[in-house]
Amino acid sequence: MRALKVGASLSEHGITYTRLANGDGRWAVNVMVNRQRHHQVIGLESEGYTRTQAEDVIATLKASKRTASHGVQGSRQPASLTVATAADDYLKYLKNHDGKDITSKTMRFTEHLKPHLGTKYVARLTDDDWLAYVGKRKEEGASAGTINRERSALLHMLNTMRRRRQLAAVPLLARQREPAGKLVYLSPAESQRLLRAAERDQSLLAHPFVMITLYTGLRHSAALNLRARDVDAGRRILWIGKDKAGRREQAMPQILAEYLGELTADMAPEDLLFASARAKSGRAYQMNSIFARCVARAGITKHVTPHTMRHTAATNAAQAGIDAATIQAMGGWKTRAMAERYTHAASMRDAMDTLQHRLTSRRVTPKLQRRSRQTA
Incomplete structure (x- = not known):
């Protein structure tokens, strides 16, 4: 390949x-x-x-x-099993079997999938039902990317039921075409301005969040799940227990290791780094509003979200000459291609710098072409 x-x-x-x-x-x-x-x-x-995924589609068709x-039929559940009932059983199954991304899956089922599809029978769910759902979500202002993530959650539930022999077949559910967006990341100067703005922010969570995501490229939810016990400042490692990529070790630079070592020095091992007394779970649910406030105060005008820090870490690593395999391991990407886009962009930038240097470092005098006069 x-x-x-x-x-x-x-x-x-x-x-x-x-x-x-x-x-x-x-x-x-x-x-x-x-x-x-x-x-x-x-x-x-x-x-x-x-x-x-391709094999799953063929198996579903057959x-x-x-x-x-x-x-x-091959189903152990009665035909009257609804999407709402199946979703509750599915989420409980994930919790008992160390499932991934449970928080976001629960949110998508609770807030969107169950209200629109909850009364539908799972065994009779069709592509037309899905298209009707897509139409309703678009009317609510949901983007193609948001709908695709909800589709992934629903498909994962249906395929899990099929593997558990609770369902005979899974509908295809058309994926929405997402617009091609450009890769947005912060320059080193913008990153430092953001760090200073976060340090001056009224929230004590702002600066740790920017430090961790900037220097590791951790996903938003993975950073918020960190506890004091997950920080090994001596070995410069973060232990990631809940992440889209699963459990793994996350290396970190010395500056972040020293920072987190001081931050967690007086904390109990089970203490959350991003604790929130108002949250039912005990930790901050999201950092979007705090992060947006820091971005505005840093004078950054481009569209920046917490996920931009992931792009920033990977892009700066690529521009520093780190290979795609290392970047893939650093960011926890599933495929090499997802990390290679950063090294490709860095290689093209170096190529353009080399081209500019070659064209401007020597004096080039274009040779005029004179048209010969033809005499009658």
Whole structure:
């Protein structure tokens, strides 16, 4: 796959992987099921899609065919199981089996999926039901990216039920096309201004949050879940227990290790770094408003969110010459392609600097082309 040239593809068992012009990889399926041709783009490698998702789509198509042709049910639950009831059972299952990203999944089901789809029967959920949901969410002002994240939560629930033999087949649920956005990150000067603004902010959580996310690139929720016991200042390691990428060790630079060592010196091991007395969970639910206030006070006019700090850490690491494999491990990305976009941007910047130096470091005198006179 890595050796594929632009436009080239690899196909096997109805699954096709294509190398795109921007270096990304695209997964698609093209299979014949029940005398009907099914061709569908699954997603991009940079978005986290792998061969597994393509295999799941084919398995779903074949399961649907068996159900329609032979009445195979394979469900341990009654046909009257609704999305709302299934969601409660699914979230409980995740908590008992060390599931990932439970907080955000709970929010998406509670605030959006259950209110709109809660009365639908899981076994009878169709693509038309999903399209109706998409229409309602767009009317509420939800973006394509937000709807796609809700779709991922719903699909994960349905596929989990299928693996537990509670459901025979899973509908495809069309993914919304997201607009291509440019990579936004802070320059070193902007980063320092933001740090100073956070240090002067009235919230005691502002400066630790900016320090941690700037120097590690941690995700918003992973940073907020940190406890004093997770900080190993001597080894310069953060122990990440709850993150999209799962449990892992997060290395940190010396400046952050010394900062967190002082911050946690008088804290009990179970104390949260971002504790909040008002929050039911005991920790701050989000830092968006505090972070936005610091950004404004730093005089940064570009659109910056807490996730921008993740891009900033990766971009600055790439510009410092760190390879994609190390950046992938540092940020906890699932695929190399998601980290390579930062090294690609850094390589192009170096290439442009080299080109400029070569063109401006020597005197170039263009040779005039004179048109010869033709005499009659």
